[in-house]
Amino acid sequence: MTELVENIRYTADVVCIRDGEVLLIERGWDPHKGALALPGGHVDPGETSRNAAARELLEETGVHVAPADLTLIGVWDAPDHDPRGRYITAAYAVTVPHDTVARAGDDATAVRWVPLNTAEELAFDHDEIVAAARLQTHHS
Secondary structure (H helix, E strand, C coil): CCCCCCEEEEEEEEEEEEEEEEEEEEEEEEECCCCEEEEEECCCCCCCCHHHHHHHHHHHHHCCCHHHHHHHEEECCCCCCCCCCCCEEEEEECCCCCCCCCCCCCEEEEEEEEEEECCCCCCCHHHHHHHHHHHHHHHH
16 A cells, blocks of 8 residues: 655745735735735744744735734645645734835735725635635624
């Protein structure tokens, strides 16, 4: 019997909300180069997904939040949600003050605040993550 070994990568994404808007980045490279996506990325060795989410938000948008301020939305682990292979993503939400300013950095070529209730088509399964965050914010 042959055992199948699957290489799984661990990532963290952030739904950053300001005055009813969500912060999106324009991806600087493939997959989905030029598409809008949530800030996020790989969890580094020895790092928690919560710390990775806060770090990636800062690196990609310049927005600083304390990891403790992030609220877990859920885990996305569909085998086919990323064209690069199997990724498991822990998604977090955070609400920032109305005067929070974002700027593109790291692998983001641009940042954009869009209404949280918009039907933007996002890279990967990020539209599902935003929808879950929207439901969570309406129930809190």
